[in-house]
Amino acid sequence: MTIYDALSNDHREFERLLDALLAASKADDDSWKSTLDQLRRGLIAHAHAEEAVFYNALRETDQGDGLIGHSYGEHVMAEAEIRTLGGAKLVDANWTSLVEKLRKDLLHHIREEETRVFDAARRAFSDEEATQMGAAFERLKLETAKDGDSMVASTIDLIANLLPPRLTASFRKNTKPGQWRAA
Numbered sequence: 001m002t003i004y005d006a007l008s009n010d011h012r013e014f015e016r017l018l019d020a021l022l023a024a025s026k027a028d029d030d031s032w033k034s035t036l037d038q039l040r041r042g043l044i045a046h047a048h049a050e051e052a053v054f055y056n057a058l059r060e061t062d063q064g065d066g067l068i069g070h071s072y073g074e075h076v077m078a079e080a081e082i083r084t085l086g087g088a089k090l091v092d093a094n095w096t097s098l099v100e101k102l103r104k105d106l107l108h109h110i111r112e113e114e115t116r117v118f119d120a121a122r123r124a125f126s127d128e129e130a131t132q133m134g135a136a137f138e139r140l141k142l143e144t145a146k147d148g149d150s151m152v153a154s155t156i157d158l159i160a161n162l163l164p165p166r167l168t169a170s171f172r173k174n175t176k177p178g179q180w181r182a183a
Contacts, residue, residue, distance in 0.1 A: 003054050003125075003133035004118050010046045010141075011110045014039065018103040025096040040082045041145060043106075047075040049141035053133050054121070063120040071117060074109040081105065 017039040024032035055071060058064035081102045088098050125133070 001134045002130040003137055006134040006137050022099050022103055025099040036085055043082060044079060045141045045145040048144045049137050052140055053137045058121050061124040063124040067117050067120055078106055
């Protein structure tokens with residue numbers, strides 16, 4: 001499976017979950033909790049693995065100029081929005097409009113990524129490289145999901161993925177999320 005197939009498969013699942021979350025936001029029950037949890041965990045693992053494998057590889061080519069920084073920013077925004085939703089529902093802070101905004105922002109990101117970013121990557125990578133990245137993405141996504149979706153781990157992953165590739169491994173080695181927990 002290529003990186004494009006792997007990412008697109010996740011995108012279709014996120015679209016399904018966003019539709020379910022929007023429907024749940026209008027219902028008068030607690031069905032939103034499990035959908036939001038599933039979306040949050042999946043989205044964060046997907047984003048971190050995508051940044052580490054796909055974005056960082058594309059960033060090293062002449063095809064990634066401008067696209068990748070914008071995509072990182074959209075990931076940060078989506079993660080902030082999805083984390084906000086859990087607390088906002090508890091205080092009923094116009095929750096359905098927040099779900100609609102998250103849905104709109106994520107659908108925009110998905111469409112842009114599957115057109116502009118994928119097109120740039122197809123110019124930069126061979127089919128074999130795209131297949132290798134797909135396998136690496138799936139492995140890293142599973143590993144990231146095992147680590148959970150803590151804010152500290154998210155921040156460390158974001159910083160590591162934005163560093164120049166030659167510094168990423170050293171940064172990750174020296175900043176394990178567990179070291180920040182209270183003793």
